[in-house]
Amino acid sequence: MKRIYMDYAATTPVDDRVLKVMLPYFNESYGNASEIHSLGLEAKEAMEESREKVADILNSGSDRIFFTSGATESNNLALKGAAFASKKKRHIIVSSIEHHCVLDSAMWLKSRGFDLSLLPVDKQGIVDPADVKRMIRDDTLLVSVMHSNNEIGVLEPISEIGEICQEKGVYLHSDAVQSVGKVPVDVEKLGVDLLSASSHKLYGPKGVGALYVREDVNIEPLSHGGGHEHGMRSGTENVAGVVGFGEACRIAKVEMLVEEPKLINLRDRLISRILEIKDTRLNGHPTKRLPNNTNFSFKYIEGESLLLKLDDKGVAASSGSACSSTSSDPSHVLLAIGLKPEDARGSLRLTLGRWTSREEVNYVLEILPEVVEELRLLSPLAK
Numbered sequence: 001m002k003r004i005y006m007d008y009a010a011t012t013p014v015d016d017r018v019l020k021v022m023l024p025y026f027n028e029s030y031g032n033a034s035e036i037h038s039l040g041l042e043a044k045e046a047m048e049e050s051r052e053k054v055a056d057i058l059n060s061g062s063d064r065i066f067f068t069s070g071a072t073e074s075n076n077l078a079l080k081g082a083a084f085a086s087k088k089k090r091h092i093i094v095s096s097i098e099h100h101c102v103l104d105s106a107m108w109l110k111s112r113g114f115d116l117s118l119l120p121v122d123k124q125g126i127v128d129p130a131d132v133k134r135m136i137r138d139d140t141l142l143v144s145v146m147h148s149n150n151e152i153g154v155l156e157p158i159s160e161i162g163e164i165c166q167e168k169g170v171y172l173h174s175d176a177v178q179s180v181g182k183v184p185v186d187v188e189k190l191g192v193d194l195l196s197a198s199s200h201k202l203y204g205p206k207g208v209g210a211l212y213v214r215e216d217v218n219i220e221p222l223s224h225g226g227g228h229e230h231g232m233r234s235g236t237e238n239v240a241g242v243v244g245f246g247e248a249c250r251i252a253k254v255e256m257l258v259e260e261p262k263l264i265n266l267r268d269r270l271i272s273r274i275l276e277i278k279d280t281r282l283n284g285h286p287t288k289r290l291p292n293n294t295n296f297s298f299k300y301i302e303g304e305s306l307l308l309k310l311d312d313k314g315v316a317a318s319s320g321s322a323c324s325s326t327s328s329d330p331s332h333v334l335l336a337i338g339l340k341p342e343d344a345r346g347s348l349r350l351t352l353g354r355w356t357s358r359e360e361v362n363y364v365l366e367i368l369p370e371v372v373e374e375l376r377l378l379s380p381l382a383k
């Protein structure tokens with residue numbers, strides 16, 4: 001059976017070109033980047049070259065990029081690191097539709113005595129910068145709003161929020177995992193102080209990511225030891241992973257220009273055709289959304305049964321986010337935009353990527369209405 005992958009927001013395959021540049025760093029240039037012999041220097045140089053490629057796609061200085069084990073760690077480091085480094089300010093603000101690694105870090109800080117405020121979003125998932133302005137207090141340390149949401153693909157007004165935060169002297173962190181490589185992400189234009197990215201969401205390997213830290217932002221490291229990454233994150237570097245991440249960024253920066261319009265075209269074809277199915281809604285904003293994201297709710301059905309049926313027909317998709325698909329709790333993102341729990345459970349996320357073809361989209365459009373109809377016939381929820 002043909003396999004169709006429409007879950008690029010969960011992870012992406014490693015691009016062959018990325019894999020190729022990584023391979024020598026496993027068994028030829030395998031040096032420890034901290035050592036001064038030539039194998040160590042080779043590794044070190046490869047790391048620094050990669051740092052420049054990551055910095056380049058974000059328009060930052062390469063000395064402001066710190067490699068981590070992925071965006072979960074970057075987000076933990078941004079929130080907890082800023083909190084631990086803060087002497088007086090004890091209040092943080094995060095949006096209610098953040099990825100769990102931001103939300104749970106914030107909740108954990110709350111359990112340790114920090115004050116936490118959750119930013120609401122509108123029916124399409126967008127944060128109102130006026131709410132940010134209103135919620136900032138004298139003791140606010142940091143605001144965290146994601147660049148784009150991993151479930152409903154909505155793009156947030158980060159540069160407007162950035163202006164407010166700059167004016168008030170509050171750090172702004174943005175989880176830009178889903179945006180980097182798909183839409184322009186420029187730390188200067190956005191006015192962010194901290195920004196997280198992950199390699200495996202843009203055709204690089206899993207287990208590597210980065211945190212951008214603006215100069216003079218105080219971050220207490222979470223991992224102590226050999227003082228790697230200028231003391232920000234001790235631990236022997238994942239050289240091959242970092243090399244892959246850098247190359248993935250270099251390729252994405254170039255190919256974004258052609259990929260973005262192609263994806264928008266396929267995305268909008270999916271959206272307009274799927275909305276022809278009765279009792280179906282699009283979650284998120286129709287245009288302020290990632291070029292590769294679609295998210296629907298079908299009344300009267302369970303997302304999980306839908307995923308299994310689609311998998312039977314060779315289509316890999318997702319309901320809610322990958323991280324929440326192990327629990328049957330409805331997605332906090334869909335609840336935050338006002339869906340009833342039963343409608344939030346009947347959701348389907350189809351995310352496209354570098355190798356999605358028009359034929360694949362057509363196949364999904366062909367089978368999906370039948371699958372939805374079949375499930376509704378069986379559903380006790382349907383009248």
Ligand SMILES: *Cc1c(COP(=O)(O)O)cnc(C)c1O
Nearest residue numbers: 070071072099150175177178198
């Ligand atoms: C995938 C994802 C993460 C987690 O990144 P990892 O590198 O897998 O730890 C964080 N935030 C968002 C928005 C994501 O999509």
